[in-house]
Amino acid sequence: MLDRRDVVARLLRDRGEMLVVTGLGAATYDVAAAGDDPRNFYLWGAMGGAALVGLGLALAQPDRPVVVVTGDGEQLMGLGAFATIALQAPANLTVVVLDNGLYGETGGQKSHTSGGTDLAAVARGCGIAQADRIKDEAGVEALAATIATRSAGPRVAVVEVDPAEAPRVLPSRDGAYTRGRFQAALGLAA
Amino acid sequence: MDGDRVTEATAWPDAIFAELRRWQVRQVAYVPDGGHARLIRAVHAEPAMRAIPLTTEEEGIAVLAGAALGGQRGVLLMQSSGVGNCVNMLSLVKTCRFPLLALVTMRGEWGEFNPWQVPMGSTTEAAFRLMDVEVRRADQAGDVGETVSAAARMAFEGGSAVAVLLGQRLVGAKVF
Numbered sequence: 001m002l003d004r005r006d007v008v009a010r011l012l013r014d015r016g017e018m019l020v021v022t023g024l025g026a027a028t029y030d031v032a033a034a035g036d037d038p039r040n041f042y043l044w045g046a047m048g049g050a051a052l053v054g055l056g057l058a059l060a061q062p063d064r065p066v067v068v069v070t071g072d073g074e075q076l077m078g079l080g081a082f083a084t085i086a087l088q089a090p091a092n093l094t095v096v097v098l099d100n101g102l103y104g105e106t107g108g109q110k111s112h113t114s115g116g117t118d119l120a121a122v123a124r125g126c127g128i129a130q131a132d133r134i135k136d137e138a139g140v141e142a143l144a145a146t147i148a149t150r151s152a153g154p155r156v157a158v159v160e161v162d163p164a165e166a167p168r169v170l171p172s173r174d175g176a177y178t179r180g181r182f183q184a185a186l187g188l189a190a
Numbered sequence: 191m192d193g194d195r196v197t198e199a200t201a202w203p204d205a206i207f208a209e210l211r212r213w214q215v216r217q218v219a220y221v222p223d224g225g226h227a228r229l230i231r232a233v234h235a236e237p238a239m240r241a242i243p244l245t246t247e248e249e250g251i252a253v254l255a256g257a258a259l260g261g262q263r264g265v266l267l268m269q270s271s272g273v274g275n276c277v278n279m280l281s282l283v284k285t286c287r288f289p290l291l292a293l294v295t296m297r298g299e300w301g302e303f304n305p306w307q308v309p310m311g312s313t314t315e316a317a318f319r320l321m322d323v324e325v326r327r328a329d330q331a332g333d334v335g336e337t338v339s340a341a342a343r344m345a346f347e348g349g350s351a352v353a354v355l356l357g358q359r360l361v362g363a364k365v366f
Contacts, residue, residue: 021256041259046282049252053282056256056264059217059240080245084253087243175286179259188261 001162004098007140008069009034011096016065016148019057019182023050023070025105027098031069032171038185042171042178048078051095055085058093058154061186065092065148072099072113072158079122085154086127094147094155095123100163108163123156131156202328202360203228205335206293210239210265213342215291217242217257217264219250225295225361226267247272248279255288263346266292270299270314270355271307280321283351290323290351291342300358311358318353329357 008030012020020040022028027050028042041057043050054068075081075097085093101114113119123131134140134157143157172178183189206229210218218233219242220226233241244250247268254264273294283290297304298311310317315325324344328337334356341352 019260043282045285046252046255046279049248049255049279049282052249052252053256053259055242056217056253056258056262057260058256059242060257060260060262078249078252080249083245084242084249088240175282179286179288182259183261186261 002135002137002140002159003166004030004100004161005033005166007098007159007161010140010144011067011069011147013144014148018065018067018148019061021050021054021057021066021068023047023068023074025071025074026100026166027069027071027074028171029166029169030098033166033169036171038181040171040178041182044173044175047074048081050074051078051081051085054093054095055081055088055090058090059088062090062092065094065150066090067147068093068095070095070097071104072097072101072119073103073111075119076112076117082123082126082128082156089153091150091153094151094157096143097156097158098161099158100161102163104163104165118158120156120158123158128154128156130154132158134159201228202331202334202356203232205331206338207232207236209335209338209342211236212339213346214263215265215342216240216262217254218267219244219253219264220267221247221250221269221272223267223269223295225269225356226293229267247275251276251279251282251290254290255282255286258288263289264291266290268292268294270294270296270311273314273317273353274310277317277321280323280351284322287349288351289345289349290353291345292323292353293338293356294353295356295361296358298358302358314355323351323353325353325355327355327357329360331360334360
């Protein structure tokens with residue numbers, strides 16, 4: 001099975017102008033483990049909101065690739081986000097859902113994706129045509145090759161990852177700080 | 191009467207639209223609402239603004255945080271019944287000190303025929319204050335533009351989180 005840290009490190013390796021938003025929990029630690037960057041915006045709460053923060057950012061910064069890295073549990077709390085994103089159809093937005101089938105932060109309870117919910121199918125049903133499941137390294141390489149480029153529309157990649165918990169790598173929890181440094185990295189007044 | 195069928199003399203949705211243009215608001219996130227119908231139609235017709243229909247109100251809090259992160263101004267339009275949905279998502283605004291401008295049409299407070307609107311309508315202001323969102327109010331058509339402008343200045347120049355409640359007496363009680 002795919003290792004979540006390897007997947008995230010590969011997707012962010014040649015990040016260029018990429019802006020990254022993370023969903024709370026392990027996805028935040030995975031992106032921090034790949035290397036802190038002022039152009040990372042880490043969520044430690046606001047569950048269900050990661051993909052939508054990515055949407056607002058992608059609309060505001062249409063010339064930069066925006067990548068949301070989140071987990072299946074976080075995305076399950078905001079399924080409507082797929083419908084909202086589909087209507088706006090930003091060509092620079094990719095939502096990567098690291099699907100381990102469980103809630104790692106709260107004791108490893110099985111998530112709905114363990115019981116048959118297919119988040120890629122949900123995304124397609126909401127109108128996001130480019131929504132795929134990735135199960136192997138070839139799939140990760142194919143995604144990595146195009147993640148920093150514009151596409152025909154928004155993309156959702158549900159990556160099936162090993163449920164094993166990786167060592168925690170904790171980025172700043174100071175949201176005002178990470179917001180301000182993100183805006184400064186874009187040359188915006190905070 | 192609702193916001194879609196007001197006379198010229200009381201065209202407060204047009205006053206809001208003028209303020210949103212003046213403040214260079216680019217992202218307008220909304221949950222459809224009769225009181226905001228006229229404004230929503232104007233936003234869809236305005237090339238400088240992007241209308242963003244939501245499936246639930248808290249989505250708008252997250253979208254506007256992303257907009258601010260990327261340097262664009264936004265506004266959230268909703269009905270009072272949606273404010274409770276936003277409470278946890280407002281931790282994004284509070285923790286990260288994002289600006290917020292929300293324009294809320296009130297239900298459940300003046301001539302409301304539907305008792306299901308009363309519980310959230312009577313606690314709308316309290317729900318915002320729970321999460322430290324400043325609350326302003328307009329009940330007269332002539333006050334709407336100025337109130338929205340004052341709130342927009344607090345949000346976009348001061349970085350504050352501000353909601354403007356548009357009273358049901360102004361919006362008009364829904365009739366069937």
